[in-house]
Amino acid sequence: MRIALLYALFCAAAIVINIGAQDLTLRLWPSAIAFSIIVGTAAGLVVKYILDKRFIFRFTAQNAAHDGKTFMLYTLMGVATTAIFWGFEYGAWMIFETTQMRYLGGVLGLVMGYLAKYHLDKKFVFSTASSPP
Template identity: 75%
Template sequence: MSEPMRIALLYALFCAVAIGVNIGSQDLALRLWSSGIWFSIFVGTGTGLVVKYILDKRFIFRFTPQNVGHDSRTFVLYTLMGVVTTAIFWGFEYGFWLAFGTARMRYLGGVTGLVVGYVAKYHLDKKFVFSVSLPTRHL
């Protein structure tokens, strides 16, 4: 299997894992707390972000931070690249909620927004977050 194909398949798998964590965390938050949709979206976004960062840095970009500070700065940059893509995700999810008014359609909007956002995020991360580490990859 070629390296680009391996990366594409792993990235798709990790997106699916992060989507599952995100949507599952949202559902759990709604069941445990009566704080509303925005709280559940925030919880899902946070859990999905952490899972995706761990998988991406290790298996997609093969990034080994120099120390905790370096890893923290990289995570902050990774998170900043996700601001635009998170807006895409939230916009789709909330838009589906407003348009259809059901939890299933809201989740479908969330999944759709996550897929669109993850495609954009890969390119942003490759160019701005992990580009410095690409020449010196470590497993």
């Protein structure tokens, strides 16, 4: 139960960072929706990796190269889940054409994606198989 609550809290933090970074980017460049989504995704990814690695999976990399490899696997597992997030966000934008609904679509997509990502990360990223011998 503790892991589930922490994971939910970290997902919420990453969502706030993601949407906040998008909003800030759009305040600076109002017509750059696609760019804002990429900026938000990158910001949320880095924060979520650090939190998941340390507190959810209690993973310690053996060196910088191992950490880099782990981050790349973490990012790779996020490709499909990011497609879910982007699909919901763009879909809400196309259907409703309002910023609020676009962000709501993004939040819903992130929640669904994070549920899938936990299982992918547990099995493929932070398992003993991803650790060097």
